[in-house]
Amino acid sequence: MPALQDIDAKRQRAPSQRALATRKRVFDAAERVFADRGFDGATIRDIAAEAGEPVGTIHHHGGGKEVLFHRTVARRAEPLSQARRAALETLKRDGTVTAETLLAAFFRPIFDLSRDDPRWRDYARLVSFVSADERWRSISAACFDPTAELFLTELLALRPTAHRAEVAEAFVFSVSAMLALLTSQGRIAALGGEMRAADAQIDHLIRFCAAGLAPA
Amino acid sequence: MPALQDIDAKRQRAPSQRALATRKRVFDAAERVFADRGFDGATIRDIAAEAGEPVGTIHHHGGGKEVLFHRTVARRAEPLSQARRAALETLKRDGTVTAETLLAAFFRPIFDLSRDDPRWRDYARLVSFVSADERWRSISAACFDPTAELFLTELLALRPTAHRAEVAEAFVFSVSAMLALLTSQGRIAALGGEMRAADAQIDHLIRFCAAGLAPA
DNA sequence: CCTTATTTCGAACAGGTGTTCAAGTTAAGA
DNA sequence: TCTTAACTTGAACACCTGTTCGAAATAAGG
Numbered sequence: 001m002p003a004l005q006d007i008d009a010k011r012q013r014a015p016s017q018r019a020l021a022t023r024k025r026v027f028d029a030a031e032r033v034f035a036d037r038g039f040d041g042a043t044i045r046d047i048a049a050e051a052g053e054p055v056g057t058i059h060h061h062g063g064g065k066e067v068l069f070h071r072t073v074a075r076r077a078e079p080l081s082q083a084r085r086a087a088l089e090t091l092k093r094d095g096t097v098t099a100e101t102l103l104a105a106f107f108r109p110i111f112d113l114s115r116d117d118p119r120w121r122d123y124a125r126l127v128s129f130v131s132a133d134e135r136w137r138s139i140s141a142a143c144f145d146p147t148a149e150l151f152l153t154e155l156l157a158l159r160p161t162a163h164r165a166e167v168a169e170a171f172v173f174s175v176s177a178m179l180a181l182l183t184s185q186g187r188i189a190a191l192g193g194e195m196r197a198a199d200a201q202i203d204h205l206i207r208f209c210a211a212g213l214a215p216a
Numbered sequence: 217m218p219a220l221q222d223i224d225a226k227r228q229r230a231p232s233q234r235a236l237a238t239r240k241r242v243f244d245a246a247e248r249v250f251a252d253r254g255f256d257g258a259t260i261r262d263i264a265a266e267a268g269e270p271v272g273t274i275h276h277h278g279g280g281k282e283v284l285f286h287r288t289v290a291r292r293a294e295p296l297s298q299a300r301r302a303a304l305e306t307l308k309r310d311g312t313v314t315a316e317t318l319l320a321a322f323f324r325p326i327f328d329l330s331r332d333d334p335r336w337r338d339y340a341r342l343v344s345f346v347s348a349d350e351r352w353r354s355i356s357a358a359c360f361d362p363t364a365e366l367f368l369t370e371l372l373a374l375r376p377t378a379h380r381a382e383v384a385e386a387f388v389f390s391v392s393a394m395l396a397l398l399t400s401q402g403r404i405a406a407l408g409g410e411m412r413a414a415d416a417q418i419d420h421l422i423r424f425c426a427a428g429l430a431p432a
Numbered sequence: 433c434c435t436t437a438t439t440t441c442g443a444a445c446a447g448g449t450g451t452t453c454a455a456g457t458t459a460a461g462a
Numbered sequence: 463t464c465t466t467a468a469c470t471t472g473a474a475c476a477c478c479t480g481t482t483c484g485a486a487a488t489a490a491g492g
Contacts, residue, residue, distance in 0.1 A: 013437055013490050022439080038349070040256035044480060054441050056482085061439095065480065132348045133254070137402050145406060152407055168408025169397070169417060173424050176396035177389035184388055186353050190361060191368055192384025201385060208389050208428035229460050229467055238469080260450060270471050272452085277469095281450065 004070045004142075007063070025051045026061045028119060030072045035125040039069050039136075070139055073130055076123045077143035083109035084147050088154070099158055100210040106151050107178050111202050114182075124182040131179060148175075159215055167213075174209040181205050220286045220358075223279070241267045242277045244335060246288045251341040255285050255352075286355055289346055292339050293359035299325035300363050304370070315374055316426040322367050323394050327418050330398075340398040347395055364391075375431055383429075390425040397421050 008015070015023070029051030033042045044065060048055045062068030087105035091097045113120040127144075130136040148171065155167050181188075181201055189195055196204075223239075224231070231239070245267035249258045260281060264271045278284030303321035307313045329336040343360075346352040364387065371383050397404075397417055405411055412420075 134402050165408035165412045168404050169420055172396050172400055172404050173393035176392045180388050180392035186350050188384050188388050192381035196381045211427040212424035
């Protein structure tokens with residue numbers, strides 16, 4: 001995989017407002033198309049059409065399909081991780097760290113962001129593609145593992161007798177359940193009949209995983 | 217999506233042993249390649265090379281890429297569902313139905329089959345591609361939802377006060393955790409350091425989900 | 433204001449893509 | 463044994479893929 005380096009690595013002039021706006025259009029379009037069709041199902045021309053830009057522009061700002069994919073995932077990873085870390089800091093400051101509050105701190109930010117901005121919903125679907133495929137392991141390692149590590153450490157402190165590997169398993173189960181809630185509304189609807197309110201679903205997700213994380 | 221009809225719909229002669237062996241080679245190869253690269257990442261020529269057959273043969277037995285994909289998923293769905301249903305029947309006969317034993321009956325068959333035959337590991341990864349993408353909703357609806365329905369009914373009987381939608385959510389969380397255990401060993405290893413034995417992981421998965429399913 | 437780095441643009445390229453097809457081979461069923 | 467349905471084979475087809483590239487337009491920095 002091509003290395004991901006700073007998009008403005010050897011630049012000699014600041015980018016114009018116009019260029020910045022174009023770049024934003026390119027990444028927003030890439031996010032939508034990659035979220036809809038995955039890496040292999042998406043084409044540069046799909047993304048170009050979605051962005052309303054010519055194909056050359058996608059390559060210019062994206063740096064090639066694989067780098068564009070990586071950058072599209074990375075773009076929202078930092079804001080998301082910061083929101084998660086901020087929620088964690090609040091817990092630690094207030095001394096209210098439990099399995100339930102830890103999971104809430106980790107899960108809630110992406111649901112909160114999705115409520116306000118539909119682009120975060122696309123991003124969530126994109127992340128689920130990244131998480132599902134070992135091929136993108138290095139992307140999740142770079143974008144999400146450092147913050148996951150922080151939460152894992154806290155969970156481990158709550159269960160001093162458990163092995164790290166066991167807590168890591170429980171954490172992966174929890175994250176997969178979170179992604180399922182974000183992306184498998186169709187399956188839930190098919191099995192469950194009527195749909196529940198998003199808030200009820202999120203509360204349920206947190207209770208479900210917290211119960212699983214509790215000592216046996 | 218092209219309709220999936222019986223592979224031997226309007227046949228006038230029984231297929232030869234040779235043809236049957238070729239067909240098996242085609243589907244085994246398709247299973248491996250689709251599991252590795254997903255639907256869009258796989259190519260007919262990849263599958264042909266993996267099977268050691270010319271491209272025309274893949275199309276002859278597979279019926280086109282999309283139908284081949286559907287048939288490849290469907291091929292092992294019935295044996296898997298039967299194993300799950302048999303385990304469920306045993307529980308009901310013995311009167312040992314609990315959240316924990318129900319989940320064990322649903323989860324264990326694919327892990328047991330994977331232990332004996334690596335092709336079931338490929339199949340599990342293929343199923344996780346199908347489950348992750350709304351595009352294949354109709355495939356999981358046809359192949360997996362009927363049996364899921366059976367287990368959902370039993371889970372609902374265990375929690376008479378819960379709404380069906382809530383139990384459906386918990387079931388989807390559980391299935392996603394099962395698929396994560398089958399496909400995300402890389403992520404578990406990255407977070408957890410050393411790896412635990414498969415049996416310990418499966419027991420943990422069942423305890424994790426059973427705890428989440430228990431009444432609040 | 434100039435200079436020129438950067439961006440915009442889309443035609444062109446080499447190499448795939450799924451699918452078709454016609455000719456030759458095999459073997460089921462009478 | 464004979465007929466012919468079924469299978470095997472790979473070349474050919476039309477279209478699509480990511481990427482390149484050079485010329486024109488834009489605007490940052492002096």
